Amino acid sequence: MRSTPDGTAVVSVAPVRLSAPGRAYPLEVRVSAPVTGSDLPVVLFSHGNGWSLDGYAPLAAFWASRGFVVVQPTHLDSRRNGITFDDPLFPTIWTQRIEDMKRVVDQLDVAEAAVPGLAGRVDRGRIAAAGHSWGAQTVQSLLGARVLTADGEVGEDLSDKRVATGILLAATGVGGAHLHPFAKANFPFMNPSFAQLTAPTLVVAGDHDQSRMSSRGPDWFTDAYTLSPGATDLVTLFGAEHALGGIPGYEVAETTDESPERVAVLQRLTTAYLRTQLLPADESWPAARSALSGSAIGRVETKE
Template identity: 55%
Template sequence: MSSATPARRIAAVKPITVPAPGRGTDLLVKVTAPLTGHDLPVIVFSHGNAWSLDGYGPLADRWAAAGFVVVQPTHLDSRRNGIGWDDPRFPTIWRVRIADLHAVLDHLGGILADAGLETRADRARVAVAGHSWGAQTAGTLLGARVLDADGAPGEDFSHPAVTAGALVAPAGTGDSLTPFAAEHLPFSRPDFSAMTTPALVVAGGRDDSPLSTRGPDWITDAYHLSPSPKRLLTIPEGEHTLGGVAGEAVAETTDEDPARVALVADAVAAYLLDVFGLDSAPWAALADGGGDAWSVVGK
């Protein structure tokens, strides 16, 4: 599945500092974009736990080659900041992550100007995407809430600039968290009932998360429990890193497969091109061509 990725030269600009008062550490982003083209849609990407703006090159580069501007912040949980599970700041990092994405979107004009893209990006077509914890973070900007200790939905973190999203291996509901997850990640209790923004959910059929007792179907909650319109791409042989989306030969990749990574990247690009009304052909080809390697459903 590669028709969503025309051959374009790309370039990256980093670091760009984004105003984020009270954060304690500068909010830095990397911007990757094609060297040519105008009216380029934007993807703001939230990394998984411990990563940074330098991770997920296989996704960011392929999206840029497909004609997107990709903005990647480094969240506080990046291993570069040395904030571990037992750090007193850790319980509130989930909120800082969300604030990071809001800051990027609120200052998107300045970020694009710093990257020399202010006249080439289409700020009317903006998506948020993320992997793992980043998918949970991105989901809140699509309308998902975080349940409090009493099971009541928390505040609305959706952002008006966001018109679509892509959640790669997102956490499911919190009713089946393992004891470790319940202790260290009590905020991993999403409620998808108000996640109304169009989104693609990408799930691996072998993604047996150590955070849940339910198995791989836990990853599909964001699709099944959210309102339409949503689409679900399932990759039966995919594990949590789906072939290595964070980078080549990284330690946590247990199912290294460059073709699987390309599938994930191309599927997100194809989905966004479709929902943004730019090109429906790549998504149609994906939906019709999976066979045993992947499947697509929608609602």
């Protein structure tokens, strides 16, 4: 995989419909890829609550311009589907999100065929996953994290070994008494066990991210790094709130901490991490870590 420092032109196709028998709504994805290059690794991206395949262009388009094939499914919780908290389907959405991601891996041939000129250029043996907020929970399950049952037992293994590495952006932490009643009632997945997350993982958190789901502070979003053997790297962005500067999109309503500079740094850091994890002998991540040292934007911690 090769890319220029400024990236390369990108082609993006949506909606691409995948087979999903029994799903309440069709499973549709966006596929973005560079117009040139071969042996292109794949990045699956899981959106935050309410979003869709049309969100997160600041990350998806950037990664594609740097030589990755990015596939973004629209999960059932997307606002365009209109499924409310009191809908009988809602309690199962967190597991169906994970199933969506596995279906994407199963049908990468369909995604590849949908993009003109992409056939034969995809390396399906190199797959990463990234997600924001609820999407980060979806991805951490693919990477090995479990959800504890109501009686404290470790739940089912929903991981997918085809996904080699991942990035968790603003991933909620462990459950407990600090969870607000609404979260306890509607989000059973907010009771994770990170001990089983062994795949190489980058965790990204904002030091001003105060969740409405928990009485804990911003450190809640670092639990995956603290408690997981696989999450060896943590990026903390200074002044960042839940949107991490605006990764869902530029000037969107959910962004309370708009910062194009912060997003630009995150684009480059995440790209460097993906390259080092998916490409043999690539040293982009150590170099990116060093470049951030002493920065006013954030810091990187790495477990020895």
